[in-house]
Amino acid sequence: MTQQEEPPESGAAVDLAALGRQLRALRRRQGLTVQALSAEAGVSFGLISQLERGLGNPSFSALHRLAATLRVPLATLLSGEQDAAVVRRGEGAQLPIGVDEPPEQRVVRELLTPRSSALLQLIRSTLPAGFTNEHRPYRHLGTECVTVERGRLLVVHGESRTELGPGDSMTYGCSTPHWWANADDDETVVLGAVTPFEP
CATH class of the missing domain: 1.10.260.40 (lambda repressor-like DNA-binding domains)
Incomplete structure (x- = not known):
């Protein structure tokens, strides 16, 4: 070069x-x-x-x-390096919703970090009653931390099953297969932060 x-x-x-x-x-x-x-x-x-x-x-x-x-x-x-980037309430990018999915599988995801951020993403997910992605668990590089804002969330990480309530948080490596289920009778709202790094 x-x-x-x-x-x-x-x-x-x-x-x-x-x-x-x-x-x-x-x-x-x-x-x-x-x-x-x-x-x-x-x-x-x-x-x-x-x-x-x-x-x-x-x-x-x-x-x-x-x-x-x-x-x-x-x-x-x-x-160029930016000291701060602001995403105002309601102005986060909406991630695609599977319109072919049944209503209970249509998760609304709002990206709360700038689209250009590759080192950290913060996403607010609204899970409808009955939601589960057990049939399509996630597996990718990175580390995720989830916090329940409202409702109850079941997180299955490998063989571990953990139910989280409002204010509870869980952090895990994403290279292990993992999936979520809404454990509430109403919507569950989850904040999830993801980085591409894994210990």
């Missing part, structure tokens, strides 16, 4: 200072040294060091490899 490659987009303005701050923050959050990130991404140590200082002339290919290694969308890397 040389520093003479074509920039990300011809004529596009990239805020190198913001990119550098974001790159450094993402790298440190994942506990990577510049050398380790260089080895994993296949991007030169010198270019990464320059970028973190707000310098350099990165190619699209180099930025794409860095974003992929840091497990974030390229847009997140290019957006």
